[in-house]
Amino acid sequence: MSFLTVLFAYLFYAATAILVGGLFFKIRTYARTPAPLKIPTTPAPITKTGVVLRMTREVTLFESLFKSNKWIWLFGYLFHVSLLLVTLRHLRYFTEPVWFPVEMIQPFGMYAGFAMVAGLGGLWARRFLVDRVRYISTPSDHLILALLVAIGLSGLGMSFVAHTDIVAVKAFILGLMVFDLHPLPADPVLLVHLSLVALLMFIFPISKLLHAPGIFFSPTRNQVDDPRDRRHIAPWAAKLEAGAQGKSE
């Protein structure tokens, strides 16, 4: 087996371990940290079903962002929906036979690559053109955009300009999943694409990409507005009541 194949195999094992382990650690931290007070941004749903609907609207429609700024919403939504399609399309490299829904979206997924890069371009342009957004942008904000754009362009490059041997790529990936290494084509565009994806997986749990799991734990969005009808108390706050059964001092 070539050095290159082994290198990329280990790269992806490491990236997957970091991504899964890092997200697990972060999500566990969020889940274990109590929310001692009721702080939903009101008006808020007064039932759990209502909260599920609010959260669903938030993650599928970006409801709050839509209220806030139509340009950011447009570019952000375009990017995220395209990314979703592109990712689903890539499932064909991980499944044999390819799942039917994944088969169905292939044509859309192909062009979603352009929409994704366009969305990223819009978001990036704001970092230069809007003085307020320019002020708050850090080098890492630009680098993450650059990374995503480079992933998108290298992928599009393989679809539309310099095709790679996708049959071999698929054999490599399917093999990777069962620890049975198959040769990876030594195609420069492919290697760039894969390296950048691995980098994205590495930085996911240590960067602002944590907004993805974070939103589900955001107390202003996931709490039910029922504080008068239900007593909500965190374990550390309940301890303050020990020995304070009657009047306070």
Next chain:
Amino acid sequence: MAAPKFEVPSLTGFIEVPKIKENASAHVKSFPASAEIQERIGFPGPLVEDWHDKAIAKMGDLLGKYRSLQVFMDACVHCGACTDKCHYFLGTADPKNMPVARQELMRSVYRRHFTFAGKYFPSLVGAKDLTEDILQEWYSYYYQCSECRRCSVYCPYGIDTAEVTMAGREILDTVGIGQKYTNEIMGKLHRIGNNLGLPGPALEDTLQGLEEDIFDATGVPVKMPLDAEGADILLITPSADFFSEPHVESLIGYAKVFHAAGVKWTLSTTASEAGNFGLFIGSYDNIRKAAMRIRDAALELGVKRVVVGECGHAWRVAYSFWNTLTGVGHGGNDPFARQLQQQLDPNYPAPQHICEFTYALIQEGKLKFDKSLNDHRVVTFHDSCNVARGSRMGDMPGGQFIIPREVIKAVVNNFQDMAEETIGEATFCCGGGGGILTDDLMEIRVKGALPRMEAFNNVVKENKVNFLALICAICKAQFTKVVPYYGFDMSMVGGVHQLVSTAILLDVPEGSEQETETEESEA
């Protein structure tokens, strides 16, 4: 009004998003608390020697206690959605008053000390070591936030800068940097029972005087009972209602409503304050200690209901936190909560807002009004920020917008809302909330009021509005002081129950020689 030492923004008819002006309000700092003031509420002062380690340790402590802070520190992507949403940014153009930048003051230190990226690649992710200069910058900008939550409405992840501001202030307090205004008042509340430091006998005198005033004006013996055991309702209201103008007009309004409803109610000397400045500094211990006075009074007086007067953040604390902090509420199944909750009447919400109370009576047809007594007024309503975005009234989401307006419409003929993007959940803070209502912050108060003043000015010009109706003691104090800077008369500012008070018709008891005269003297 003395000539201001700063440029008062001029009203243009539009809420414009300014170009950023770095450090435009960096010089605005409120007076710091003395060591004595700090100690009274359990904090050291002045700056402690090991401030760096203590501050970082406190940040770690808060990150472990508050999921909000932990998630908000990680989730921001710098998208810019919040950048034009803060009234202090719109009024000052200082970019550090953009919510995301205010959060970054803390986030940069969080990254440096608590994240992998910030420990090893600080300049890449904008991570900074905590320095004394940074603490001073925190002190400036965390006291230029009114914790109004407007940014949290628009953030795609619901990041609430108020939570970050509270954490920032608590860390500052922990290392000995406190704000005189908030912390001094907090101490007074703990020692005396209200923010004004008004002792029991003074309160009794004031209430007696008010009873006499009402009797002189109406011929009706409306009472303002104090510490009346066996009363059904305990009224908790901001102490400003006892003698500030125009607040006291609303207190008279509540008393008239209670009188007309024929209920037994009382005020309490030991719990004579709805305001809870512990919220402003994010101090759970202080919020809880202040709120326990209400629990104690409710248990002692044996009341069945707790009603809260017109006050914004106080209503947030009461509605959202009292059940957690003190058991004033329903649905608790632990001994601490049950002790109080089995005493409270389950047929009524606990606590209940005075607007909910009055609205229910209006719906039942138990109050009589002559709306024409308010015909000299064209009224608009300012949604108080903490009521709008941190609480509710009634049994449906958004009731906090509907119920006060329905009460107003029941007592006045002329009502006109301000522009839709400035009311409801999008309402702008008055500019004085959350610990900003002090003269040493007048510049930020006047500039922060700009968006509200633009919207108000438009209805004054187009609809001849001459009364800004409020349900918050801070809004009332802030606008009374600030509207003159924008060319309005302070008498345009008042309370919702002031309007109720003007229009309500009370039965004059037989044998009273007073003439029926329902309208109380105007402020």
